[in-house]
Amino acid sequence: MAPAFTKENNRNIMSEEKAWSYAMVLSVGSALPMVLKTVIELDVLEIIKQAGPGAQLSLVEIMAELPTQNPQAPTMLDRLLQILASYSILTPSVQTLPDGRVERLYGLTPVCKFLTKDQDGHSLATQTLLCLDKDNTEAWYHLKDAILEGGIPYDKSYGMSIFEHYAGDCKLSKLFSNAMVDMSTMVMKKILANYKGVTHIGRDMFVSVPKVDAIFIKSVFHNWDDEHCTKFMKNCYTALPDHGNVIACELFIPTIPETNDVARMAYHYDILMMVACNARERTQLEFEALGKAAGFEGSRVGCSSYDFKVMEFLKKN
Numbered sequence: 001m002a003p004a005f006t007k008e009n010n011r012n013i014m015s016e017e018k019a020w021s022y023a024m025v026l027s028v029g030s031a032l033p034m035v036l037k038t039v040i041e042l043d044v045l046e047i048i049k050q051a052g053p054g055a056q057l058s059l060v061e062i063m064a065e066l067p068t069q070n071p072q073a074p075t076m077l078d079r080l081l082q083i084l085a086s087y088s089i090l091t092p093s094v095q096t097l098p099d100g101r102v103e104r105l106y107g108l109t110p111v112c113k114f115l116t117k118d119q120d121g122h123s124l125a126t127q128t129l130l131c132l133d134k135d136n137t138e139a140w141y142h143l144k145d146a147i148l149e150g151g152i153p154y155d156k157s158y159g160m161s162i163f164e165h166y167a168g169d170c171k172l173s174k175l176f177s178n179a180m181v182d183m184s185t186m187v188m189k190k191i192l193a194n195y196k197g198v199t200h201i202g203r204d205m206f207v208s209v210p211k212v213d214a215i216f217i218k219s220v221f222h223n224w225d226d227e228h229c230t231k232f233m234k235n236c237y238t239a240l241p242d243h244g245n246v247i248a249c250e251l252f253i254p255t256i257p258e259t260n261d262v263a264r265m266a267y268h269y270d271i272l273m274m275v276a277c278n279a280r281e282r283t284q285l286e287f288e289a290l291g292k293a294a295g296f297e298g299s300r301v302g303c304s305s306y307d308f309k310v311m312e313f314l315k316k317n
Helices: 007-027 031-041 044-050 059-063 073-086 125-131 134-149 153-158 162-167 170-191 226-239 261-277 284-293
Strands: 090-096 102-108 214-218 245-250 298-305 308-314
Touching (some): 031 044, 031 073, 044 059, 044 102, 059 073, 125 170, 134 153, 153 162, 162 170, 284 308
């Protein structure tokens, strides 16, 4: 006799089906970032953006802007754009042609604001190209060995640190510089709306820090271990007057793992830093502990900018 098909059975089946689908997406997940990289390299997002706000372009219109005579290119590109649409990177629509065929059209979703150039020419596209460059992805194949044997994955790949490697490779050096300038400029525009009168003064923070009222540092902690962070924070403490503070712009790792995009971005960066140079992102409590170890009496989160937190370390409460 066949088992009764109950609502509970149906819920279990649906849950298993969803779990299967999710596992399958994870197992072939390398497709999405590589497709995004390819579409960025082809300038497809910029082509759609140049057509104007709300534009929906057909493959014919997009292909007209690409330097190719490959008869298979439209079909290949359409398949790439479909997966981007499935992740809400593009918005799809269809129109019926005079001969009855259905043609897909693609437009940009809000996320593309940050994947295409702003009025000053900056975007996160350069970060995509850096992270997915063939020379950089090599380090991931040494992550398991680094966990089991020790060492830094990137160093295992090339026998030198990531910064030594970049210094000797013009292509990687340019990719890195472009990515850092673009992302930092976009984040700092929002932050500086809250902090006026910031002046850049170059100095080796491990040696000394110039005498100022406040010190603004961005994405510095995540490059170093606790010992180095405490060292440069002590130098900052010495340089500041009693009313002074350090203003740090960094990502926060949640104390308990979370499932939202803000947390995922921090986790992604944390692993990227581990693979690249054995560095890390930190929780708010860990930042507070670093401040106290350097002598700062208090700390507070001032504001945020595109998920980066601005934390103030107060020399005196």
